[in-house]
Amino acid sequence: MGIRTTALLAASTLLLISANTQAADIEAGKAKAATCTACHGVEGASTNDMWPNLKGQKAGYLSKQIKAFKDGSRKDPLMSSMASSLSDADIENVAAYFSSLK
């Protein structure tokens, strides 16, 4: 096996590992999202005109906003507190869960 082939294989393996560890876990997100339903409704269908629906929302947008609440670049009395308890993995999982709902 040549050096190039070995390097390619190593790179592919790293990519696969990376893809695996970054893949969001929708089931874990669903469990973590139980708290969210108090305001954002069952399965992300809000019953309050001032709180957004989350069902079917873009995952990238959701995770960016939760991270913004967590780091303080977006401010909201409720969401700043909620987001502070979520890890980066939690955020990706919760975003993937709401995004998966139709």
Add this chain to the structure above:
Amino acid sequence: MGIRTTALLAASTLLLISANTQAADIEAGKAKAATCTACHGVEGASTNDMWPNLKGQKAGYLSKQIKAFKDGSRKDPLMSSMASSLSDADIENVAAYFSSLK
């Protein structure tokens, strides 16, 4: 007609006038929302993972966010600029339009 009845009628009339002047104009909102489609997609269905869907979103939430972009309490390079050109009536109309989409 007694004083009570007259007062009630006057109050009802005021309420009706108030409801009329505050009612959002979905058609006007649709016309004004043409610019939004560049990022938020046709009829508020975004094709970019980082930009939110707006179709079916809560009107109160949408108008609150557009106003927050306009007054600077929520910041985004694109939305801050977009929101600055909208009047309060435009904002209510655009929010009502996107909220009306299924």
